[in-house]
């Protein structure tokens with residue numbers, strides 16, 4: 153605007169100097185420009201912030217309008233233009249002042265704006281910084297939160313994993329617990345005495361008919377399922393375990409929901425809880441099968457399988473118990489030893505089946521004769537023992553009671569028996585002994601009753617006898633002899649004597665080995681006195697083995713000498729020794745050790761061996777026969793051997809018992825028996841040896857009737873050495 157006014161001032165001044173049309177034209181133009189510019193700027197002047205700009209705008213407008221009017225009012229002369237020159241110049245001067253003020257103001261404003269800008273910039277920077285810092289913080293916060301979230305997520309996953317693992321473990325445990333046979337449980341005894349089962353596996357319902365939930369509410373329901381007899385015992389065991397904090401174990405019976413009674417074995421360990429309760433962790437399982445096996449073993453161990461009666465072991469046990477009790481109550485008891493007369497004959501002639509039936513019926517009759525508290529036992533074979541208890545506090549009252557019981561048994565066993573539809577008669581012999589607490593040895597008492605039973609047999613059978621002091625002396629002597637026998641077996645004291653055996657031409661064929669006991673005080677004791685004792689006590693087995701070994705050693709020694717090399721040696725073998733399970737191995741071992749020729753060894757068996765288990769005997773004899781050993785049947789004719797068996801036995805020789813030989817010339821019966829045995833031997837292809845030949849007459853008789861071999865005092869007594877034709881071989 154200032155330039156436009158300057159141009160207008162110049163144009164006015166020129167036109168005034170020379171109001172030519174060109175100058176006027178230029179003046180018009182400059183005035184128009186000034187108008188235009190003023191129109192542009194007038195708003196700014198009016199609203200200007202510089203003092204006087206409003207007035208200036210009015211004055212400028214006025215000056216311009218007046219110039220315009222002057223130019224419009226023609227003619228335009230120097231004079232009409234003259235006032236305008238000064239006016240325009242004055243306006244221009246004012247505008248210049250104003251412009252300077254505006255400039256100044258602008259400068260100030262610019263400076264103010266700059267500083268404002270600067271402060272704005274700095275505040276913006278601060279804000280940016282703050283924002284940055286805040287942002288960073290925010291980022292850090294976000295990152296932190298992010299890592300917390302990640303950690304939390306991780307922890308959550310871990311928790312989920314451990315929860316899942318725990319759930320799986322619990323499920324697995326429950327599956328195991330539910331499939332384990334029996335019941336796994338937690339049992340709690342509260343301080344107030346209440347029982348609960350906080351946990352039970354599923355087996356509980358199967359055994360006790362109680363659900364785990366019901367047991368968790370009230371544990372006594374579980375105990376109520378036990379059979380009444382066992383309940384108190386189990387509760388007491390629990391109580392003891394709670395007091396001592398020792399494991400609780402018990403075996404008890406429970407009636408299952410299906411009605412079956414089963415045996416359970418329980419084991420649980422207790423723990424005292426802070427609230428005073430006791431908590432057990434435990435399990436129980438079905439032991440019915442073991443119990444049944446245990447029962448069976450007990451039965452086998454203590455009961456006779458045939459009759460179901462107690463056996464010797466249980467009788468011994470009860471007798472010891474009775475002796476102890478009688479000591480306290482001063483009571484007397486009685487032992488009755490019962491043996492069936494002629495049982496062996498029946499068994500042998502009719503067969504074992506009959507024998508077994510008879511034994512079972514005898515057992516039933518005996519049991520019916522006594523009180524519940526008394527004991528009826530079977531010792532084996534046809535031997536029974538009845539033990540009567542509490543017969544009275546003195547012998548005078550006990551004796552008649554025992555006798556009455558004995559007579560009752562005698563009468564009961566005398567009645568006819570029906571065996572396989574056949575009526576059979578059997579009688580017993582009964583030996584009775586009284587006992588009280590002073591009798592401390594069970595085996596002694598049994599011996600006494602046994603001895604009395606033999607007395608009854610001697611007295612004609614089918615009767616009863618009491619043990620008396622004379623018998624007592626025999627028992628004591630027998631006991632003493634038994635301990636001497638044991639000692640001699642340990643320390644040595646036996647010898648073998650040899651009695652020659654000859655053929656029908658008088659040539660020695662061998663000898664029989666006969667044992668002799670050289671007792672340290674009593675001198676030489678006859679085998680007839682100690683062999684039965686050795687048999688009874690079982691000492692016959694070690695004694696028999698000693699004899700066998702000594703005899704085989706002798707045989708081996710004979711083999712070394714031409715005079716004796718062909719001799720055989722007969723060795724007596726007792727029933728008990730032969731029945732020993734290792735007998736065959738024993739013989740085999742002895743033959744091997746001594747180098748004896750088994751073909752020269754002749755084992756003498758007695759007929760009584762054939763009373764039981766003939767098949768087993770035959771099998772053993774056959775095995776020995778395969779080793780080369782020969783057999784002779786001793787005492788032939790005195791027993792009950794069946795001819796049917798005889799044919800099956802691998803024997804070589806029959807021996808006619810010396811009791812027949814003794815009276816062969818005087819007793820026609822014995823003569824017939826001797827002749828029959830010789831004939832039987834011939835028909836079976838066996839050689840026959842007559843033992844106990846003392847006279848020429850006996851020898852002749854036997855020779856005439858075809859006997860092949862002989863043994864007896866006539867040809868030589870048993871000697872510690874073999875004497876023949878002046879040769880002595882030890």
Ligand SMILES: Nc1nc2c(ncn2[C@@H]2O[C@@H]3COP(=O)(O)O[C@H]4[C@@H](O)[C@H](n5cnc6c(=O)[nH]c(N)nc65)O[C@@H]4COP(=O)(O)O[C@H]3[C@H]2O)c(=O)[nH]1
Nearest residue numbers: 666667678679680683699724725726844845846864865870
């Ligand atoms: N009156 C008379 N007697 C004669 C005559 N000839 C022999 N004797 C005797 O008759 C017995 C024959 O033996 P046995 O019948 O086997 O009878 C034997 C036998 O059963 C048994 N015995 C002997 N030694 C043993 C052995 O080592 N083991 C076994 N288990 N028993 C044996 O002892 C029984 C008795 O033996 P010993 O006293 O030695 O008695 C022997 C013998 O001395 C005679 O002409 N007249």
